[in-house]
Amino acid sequence: MITAALSGGFIDAPVQSARAFRAILEAMARPGTIHPVDGAAAPEPLSVAASVALLTLADGTTPVHLAGGANSALVRDWIAFHIGAPLVAAEAADFAVGTWQDLQPVTRFRIGQPDYPDRSATLIVEVDRLVNHGPALTGPGIALATWLSLPETEAFHANRALFPLGFDCLFTCANRLAGLPRSTKVEKL
Amino acid sequence: MTDQAYNFAYLDEQTKRMIRRAILKGIAVPGYQVPFASREMPMPYGWGTGGVQVTSACLVPEDRLKVIDQGADDTTNAVSIRKFFQRTAGVAVTEATAEATVIQTRHRIPETPLHEGQILVYQVPIPEPLRFLEPRETETRKMHELEEYGLMHVKLYEDIARHGTIATSYAYPVKVEGRYVMDPSPIPKFDNPKLGQNPAIQLFGAGREQRIYALPPFTEVVSLDFDDHPFEPSKAPHDCDLCGARDSYLDEVITDDRGGRMFVCSDTDFCAGRQADGHRGRLSAVEAVQ
Ligand SMILES: [Zn+2]
Numbered sequence: 001m002i003t004a005a006l007s008g009g010f011i012d013a014p015v016q017s018a019r020a021f022r023a024i025l026e027a028m029a030r031p032g033t034i035h036p037v038d039g040a041a042a043p044e045p046l047s048v049a050a051s052v053a054l055l056t057l058a059d060g061t062t063p064v065h066l067a068g069g070a071n072s073a074l075v076r077d078w079i080a081f082h083i084g085a086p087l088v089a090a091e092a093a094d095f096a097v098g099t100w101q102d103l104q105p106v107t108r109f110r111i112g113q114p115d116y117p118d119r120s121a122t123l124i125v126e127v128d129r130l131v132n133h134g135p136a137l138t139g140p141g142i143a144l145a146t147w148l149s150l151p152e153t154e155a156f157h158a159n160r161a162l163f164p165l166g167f168d169c170l171f172t173c174a175n176r177l178a179g180l181p182r183s184t185k186v187e188k189l
Numbered sequence: 190m191t192d193q194a195y196n197f198a199y200l201d202e203q204t205k206r207m208i209r210r211a212i213l214k215g216i217a218v219p220g221y222q223v224p225f226a227s228r229e230m231p232m233p234y235g236w237g238t239g240g241v242q243v244t245s246a247c248l249v250p251e252d253r254l255k256v257i258d259q260g261a262d263d264t265t266n267a268v269s270i271r272k273f274f275q276r277t278a279g280v281a282v283t284e285a286t287a288e289a290t291v292i293q294t295r296h297r298i299p300e301t302p303l304h305e306g307q308i309l310v311y312q313v314p315i316p317e318p319l320r321f322l323e324p325r326e327t328e329t330r331k332m333h334e335l336e337e338y339g340l341m342h343v344k345l346y347e348d349i350a351r352h353g354t355i356a357t358s359y360a361y362p363v364k365v366e367g368r369y370v371m372d373p374s375p376i377p378k379f380d381n382p383k384l385g386q387n388p389a390i391q392l393f394g395a396g397r398e399q400r401i402y403a404l405p406p407f408t409e410v411v412s413l414d415f416d417d418h419p420f421e422p423s424k425a426p427h428d429c430d431l432c433g434a435r436d437s438y439l440d441e442v443i444t445d446d447r448g449g450r451m452f453v454c455s456d457t458d459f460c461a462g463r464q465a466d467g468h469r470g471r472l473s474a475v476e477a478v479q
Contacts, residue, residue, distance in 0.1 A: 014197035018249045021209045025247065029216050029390045029405040030305075057213075059206050094210075114334045118214035118223045140219050140366060141405035143388075164368060168217045181217035183366070183405075 005077035008041040010055055016040075020056040027170065028179035032137045032146035034130055036176050042082075043074035049172035050097055050124050057122070058095050060084040065093035068102025070126070097124040100151035107158075111165040111182075120182075121167045127151065130173035139184040147189070148178060156186035198245040198278040204228050208246035208401070212392060215403035220365030221333070222316050222400040230396070232273070236266055237295055237312030239394030241273070243401060244293050244310045247392070248274065253281045255289035260297040260438070260455035267295075284458050296359075298380040300437045300459040303389035305406065311374045313395040316402065318362045318372035338370050341413065349418050358423070363410045370413070371402065378412065379422045379438045385410030427452040430472040432463035 010016040016039040023035040042051035050070075058064055064085040066075060079085055090096060090108040103109075103123055112120035127149070134149040135156075148171070150156060159166045159182055166182030180186075196202065204226075211225040230238040248254070256271040258264040262284040270293060271282050283289050286301040295312040303309060319329040322340045332338070341362060348356045355361075361378035363385075365371050373384055374393060384391065384404060391404040404410065414420035425439045430451040437459060439452040451472055454460035464473070 013202055015250060017202065017205070018197060018247075021205075022247065022249050025209075025212065025216070025308075025390065026306075028213050029403075057206060057210055059203060061203075061207070062210070115330045116224075117218050117221060118211070120214070120217075122213070140408040141216075143407045164218045164221060166217075168213070181405075183217060183219060 004043045004074050005081045008043070008051060008078060009082040010039050013055075017056045020052045024053060024056060024170065024177065024179070027177055028141075028168070028181055030141045031139065031180050031184045032132060032142060032148045032178060034132065034176050034178045038175055042078045043072070045069050045072070045126070046075055046078075046097065047126055047172045048175040049170075049177040050126055053124050053170055053172060053177065054079070054083060054085075054095065054097065058083050058085045060086075062094040063088040063092050065090045065096040065098075067096055067098025070098045070102065093121050095122050095124060097126070099126050106155055106167065109167045111159075111162055111167055114165065117164040117166075120165065123167055123169045125151070125169055125171050127171050127173050130171055130176055130178055134189065136187045136189055137180070137184050138187075141181070142184070148180070150180070150186065153186050153188045156180065156184070160185055195277045197250075198248045198274065199230075200228065200242065200245045204242075205246045208242055211401045212243065212246065212403060215392070215401050216390075216405050218369075219404055219408050220363075220369030220371040220402060222395075222402045225399055225401050227396045227399040232269065234397045235314075237270065237293070237394075238396030239398075239401070240293050240295070240310050240312035240396075241270060241394075242396060243392050243394035244270075244274065244291060245278075247291060247308055247310070248278045248280055250279055252278075252290045253283050253288055255283050255286065255292045255458075256294075257292065257297060257299070257456075257458075258295045260299075260440070261457045263457070285462075286456075286458055296375050296377075297438070297455060298376055298383045300434075300454070300456040301462075302383075303387055305388045307389040309387075309389050309391045311376075311391065311393045313372070313374045313393045313400070314397075315360075316372055316393065316395040316398050316400040318360075318370050333369060336368070338364075341370060342415075345413060346415065349415070355414070355418060355420075361420075362413050364413060365404065366409050367411075371410075377424070377438055378420075379424045381410075381412045381420070382422050425452055428470060429454045429460060429463075430470040432460045432468045432473075433470040434460070434463055434468070 109121040
């Protein structure tokens with residue numbers, strides 16, 4: 001194991017993960033809102049926000065899928081050291097990390113069961129740009145409507161049609177994140 | 190001062206992660222009850238261990254916590270939970286609804302409207318609204334899956350047939366975003382209209398039954414009713430005897446052994462705030478003399 005794998009974790013996990021969770025909770029509860037997070041940095045290519053989300057939510061009980069470029073030896077070592085999550089194929093993952101392109105096809109991910117819709121994947125989607133401009137979002141957590149720079153609309157439309165089943169997304173960009181639960185209606189501007 | 194013998198906010202990190210994951214799935218599927226592995230807490234189940242675990246998973250050191258029991262901040266239960274988090278999380282506390290960032294509640298929603306950035310955590314004794322119709326968990330789970338809520342309407346309608354009105358006055362069932370029927374915990378039905386379109390995040394924790402569910406802000410919540418018997422959020426037909434409020438939920442208080450009684454706001458912070466602003470009720474003068 002090399003140094004890159006040993007660094008980049010929380011220094012004060014109880015407090016840092018608490019603050020990170022509140023940011024993630026606000027993000028998921030108010031789709032489209034963008035929140036800064038800090039305190040963790042996995043090796044390249046993972047963003048600070050994706051690293052924080054993984055450290056806060058994943059552990060030895062939650063299988064993780066690393067998609068495309070995220071599936072590097074350095075990232076695998078970092079997860080082994082800091083999180084201990086089993087690395088799995090997309091179909092078995094509780095959490096998946098990667099660019100939108102690398103996560104395709106997203107229909108592979110768990111959407112829960114009709115009697116247990118909570119048994120579904122959360123996708124941590126790395127994006128180059130995260131701003132309140134793009135497709136329109138409506139639904140729970142949103143007073144009227146908001147906008148978010150999503151990579152596309154079709155897939156989220158299809159995911160919403162599965163409700164109460166479906167996957168949930170966190171979009172991560174540098175040290176910022178936004179949430180898109182399955183309950184959000186996404187429409188092209 | 191945080192008690193160093195405990196982890197921040199008492200629970201260990203793995204437990205908090207598990208609870209946090211359940212909360213996020215609850216937020217993603219509003220009104221659906223997410224199972225979680227409830228932990229033993231250093232207090233009896235009747236004291237809201239589900240709510241305490243949810244609060245523990247949500248708190249940050251910067252929070253200002255308010256705890257109410259039936260609307261009051263000063264009951265043994267509320268005081269104990271507040272002290273517990275002062276000691277284990279080092280958070281500030283308050284009785285003022287508007288100043289709190291996290292509010293844990295048993296059986297009331299504060300009268301003062303909540304705002305964005307606040308979290309309301311409910312202590313829930315029985316999370317399953319269909320439980321009294323069907324004791325088997327496998328069956329109620331199936332009923333939620335299939336949206337088989339006819340029996341619930343039949344039960345409410347039997348109320349009407351028997352009493353001429355829907356007699357259920359606490360834990361009055363609601364439908365969330367047109368999908369899941371949810372138990373709002375034993376709040377008076379007077380509080381039901383505050384559940385929907387609320388700017389705050391609402392989280393529900395049932396410790397003994399090991400369930401967490403949630404209402405994101407601005408969620409559609411409708412109290413079940415019938416075209417010919419629309420839902421009515423009733424309260425005692427009085428004004429508060431201390432602050433004169435006409436639109437707050439009232440407790441009836443026996444004042445002496447000769448049948449004397451008074452009606453006062455159940456929300457003590459709301460009532461005290463109104464009195465401080467100069468509002469007076471029928472018995473304000475009497476109170477002042479005492
Ligand atoms: Zn009053």
